[in-house]
Amino acid sequence: MKANKKTRLGRGISAIFNSSSKFNTVENTLIQNININSIKLNPYQPRTYINNKEIQELSDSILTYGLIQPITVRKVNHSEYELISGERRLTASKLAGLSQIPVFIKNIEDNQMLEVALVENIQRQDLDPIEIALSLKQLISEYNIKHDTLGKKIGKSRSTISNYIRLLKLDPIIQAGVRDKIISMGHAKAILNILDQKLQLKLYQEIIKNKYSVRETEQIVKTRKIKENRIPVQSKIILSNQFQKIEKELAVFFNQKVNLKISKNGNGKIEIPFQSEKKIR
Numbered sequence: 001m002k003a004n005k006k007t008r009l010g011r012g013i014s015a016i017f018n019s020s021s022k023f024n025t026v027e028n029t030l031i032q033n034i035n036i037n038s039i040k041l042n043p044y045q046p047r048t049y050i051n052n053k054e055i056q057e058l059s060d061s062i063l064t065y066g067l068i069q070p071i072t073v074r075k076v077n078h079s080e081y082e083l084i085s086g087e088r089r090l091t092a093s094k095l096a097g098l099s100q101i102p103v104f105i106k107n108i109e110d111n112q113m114l115e116v117a118l119v120e121n122i123q124r125q126d127l128d129p130i131e132i133a134l135s136l137k138q139l140i141s142e143y144n145i146k147h148d149t150l151g152k153k154i155g156k157s158r159s160t161i162s163n164y165i166r167l168l169k170l171d172p173i174i175q176a177g178v179r180d181k182i183i184s185m186g187h188a189k190a191i192l193n194i195l196d197q198k199l200q201l202k203l204y205q206e207i208i209k210n211k212y213s214v215r216e217t218e219q220i221v222k223t224r225k226i227k228e229n230r231i232p233v234q235s236k237i238i239l240s241n242q243f244q245k246i247e248k249e250l251a252v253f254f255n256q257k258v259n260l261k262i263s264k265n266g267n268g269k270i271e272i273p274f275q276s277e278k279k280i281r
Helices: 002-007 052-065 087-096 110-123 129-143 147-154 158-169 172-179 185-191 197-210 214-229 241-254
Strands: 024-026 029-035 071-075 081-085 100-106 259-262 268-271
Touching: 052 087, 081 087, 081 100, 081 110, 110 129, 110 147, 129 147, 129 158, 129 172, 147 158, 158 172, 158 185, 172 185, 172 197, 185 197, 185 214, 197 214, 241 259
Parallel strands: 071 100
Antiparallel strands: 024 029, 029 100, 071 081, 259 268
């Protein structure tokens, strides 16, 4: 059975072409089969986390069917290439034992690497929301680019860019939950409406425990925000008959309205308003 699998190694897109180096050139992009060990990782790679279980599953699939979708690289020199996107596929292909791998070769400059890698990964949905957020923030800070300009470059709206970057305000534990798909980006966006990170964490734990949907989470947040913003109304303490009598007697004595105020603990104060010296004169 193992021998059978070995005979299928590297099939997939590479099986469509022959073994020559050049296959197709479209828009400055070359499709080619190259030595897998000649590819080094992208220093601008947006991906920061790889799930080992998913890599193993992808590797098993490559063993059976080959690599269907080529990775994207750029040529560094005559024998070396640099990964632009497809780190999961590259790692899984190495795990599967492939010696050669189909790639798209793009001719791009250093200052385009992060932008192109981000676009490539977003289009293939290869990144989690936190990785996208970190990459977007890096692009904005390094190139001093506005949200709407960046959105046009990568095919996302300004509000989408802002929503991703806002995820970085979440507590790191919640960010990890988004990465591990414990909660969705919709849950995370709802949690962001709570400013206190301790309360964010409390709600996060409730979502997991009770398996709240995004809609339910939004409703909980809305209800809690109403409670937080509600100004507590102090209940007025009604004076006893004895204090009411004293209040009236003082008013007569001073020929002025007098207020007696009693606090909940029983202490009180007497308020006697008076006019300015100018009016008295």
